[in-house]
Amino acid sequence: MANKQLALVIDLNVCVGCHACVTSCKEWNSSGWAGPLPDQSPYGADPKGVFFNRVQTFECGTFPNTETVHFPKSCLHCEEPPCVPVCPTGASYKRAEDGIVLVDYDKCIGCKYCSWSCPYGAREFDEVQGVMKKCTLCVDRIYDTSLPEDRRKPACVLACPPGARIFGDIKDPDSDASKAIRDNAGFQLMPEWGTQPANHYLPRRKTNIRLHEDELVRADNPLKLEAELPKPVFSSPTVDEMSSW
């Protein structure tokens, strides 16, 4: 097992679903080492394209006690990646020095075995080039010594406005990534698959908000519809109590 494993730690309590990570990833990787990331019919009825990082948004709970959860997902750089051994050409590989899982486009024959084996749907097929692509953890910038040290991070981490994304070596107990996992009960996605994903998520945490009654009165409500709006049932369990983030 490698001594170093680079990974992302994504805080679901902080992500606001703004898609800054999605667009910054697309921008950087369209022109970088892993690009291009083509789009087909981007403004048509059925847009398609290659995105290394996507944010899925879910509505949880039962109306009116619902919560919106934003869930960013890219390749999780598994420590036991099933996408690697299935590749018939050796195009998919895991780097020994830092645990990043990459695809060698020159060797890829576009058979898609790796995308069938990835339980997270993290592989992205480039219809134009006919090869499989995916998140590289911005391998072309994190070691770039021409950049200031604090800029040698994946584009998504630098772009995230609320700082929901942490990058680091999860094998180093003193890294910010390891500390965040340890201090916030960070978890892996679907650990039952035995893939040991390197990327971790930090769970949603209960937030107590105290409001004064006068803050609940709407100043701009000429139709006085307050009484007809559904009211949350405060005695019901919250989504946090019912789910296991």
Ligand code: SF4
């Ligand atoms: Fe492979 Fe999918 Fe794991 Fe990425 S998330 S290393 S593509 S199995």
Ligand code: SF4
């Ligand atoms: Fe390997 Fe490319 Fe086939 Fe994936 S699509 S298994 S990377 S040859």
